[in-house]
Amino acid sequence: MTIFLAAAEWGGEFDGVFDDINALFDFPFLFSFELFGQEVGINRTILIAWVMTAVVAALFLIGLRNASVVPGKLQTALEAIVELNRTIAMEIIGPKGLKFVPMLTTFMVAIFALNLAKITPFMMLPPTGRVAWPLFFALISWVIYIGVGIKEQGFGHYFGGIAFPSGVPKILYVILTPIELVSTLILRPFTLAVRLFANMAAGHILVVITLVVPWVFLPSFPVGWMLGVVGIAAGPLVFGFELFIIALQAYIFTMLTAVYIDSSMEAH
Amino acid sequence: MTGSLNVIGYGLATLGPGVGLGIMIGHALESMARQPEAAGMVRTTMFIGIAVVEALALLGFVLAFAIN
Secondary structure: OHHHHHHHHHOOOOHHHHHOHHHHOOOOOOEEEEEOOEEEEEOHHHHHHHHHHHHHHHHHHHHHHOOOOOOOHHHHHHHHHHHHHHHHHHHHOOHHHHHHHHHHHHHHHHHHHHHHHHHOOOOOOOHHHOOHHHHHHHHHHHHHHHHHHHHHHOHHHHHHHHHOOOOOOHHHHHHHHHHHHHHHHHHHHHHHHHHHHHHHHHHHHHHHHHHHHHHHHOOOOOOOHHHHHHHHHHHHHHHHHHHHHHHHHHHHHHHHHHHHHHHHHOOO | OOOOHHHHHHHHHOHHHHHHHHHHHHHHHHHHHHOHHHHHHHHHHHHHHHHHHHHHHHHHHHHHHHOO
């Protein structure tokens, strides 16, 4: 333990980054202008998001433009993604959920692609690690499941069903109504956003530390050298683990959106 | 020695949801193994439960940053 601490004391070249963790996520504008008194511009996060969007759009256009009955490799892979979302919609929402398959697929692919920038060489920054992206996805999901609830059940019936769940003694509504309202209308989109954001921010910090450790410690021959070797060995493991987290978060976001839509479909 | 108590607070806040998730996922696995034909329903309900329990851990994570 002491040798690790000594080694950590030695490598002090990343002062700025380690003093302020925000430096890992904040990037200066490459190009900016004033809009309603607010500085609006293009920074690295937006650029990465554009590139990932272009890549995904190109993949789907090329893969599905000449869709054939006997699919090629790319078409098989893309159809597997749509099939997965179809299964989610069928299992959770039922036959009525088939019209949500395009939306769920969009969510899953967009979140997966934006997360994937975390371990893509030359990018190494997930746009979803900034809270604005997950928050916006969660906002879309929130609008959709409340909209579905109002459309399927009517305004009064839907909010009445949330506030006064049936089958409980009347006296319990004193406690239950505020809890249900807060959890359905505020906590649901909030946790959707924060779950994705927290996973991506923590993952980005982990990846950065894994990559910085060999860089800092390998040159310090007598003391910290071994730590650099450990860092190199940990690299593939960390990247594999992050790939797993990326896919899992995309899946969970899609699945929970489907679950919320299902809970708006009929009163429970 | 300097530092933030918030970090310790978040460490403590993970304990409850950790135990809760362990119990819930363990029981879900058990019931899926006993009744594989109900796996889809069990998995869906498990994810709803995970979302509720995990909300506590996420609240702790956010409050650790939000409160100074």
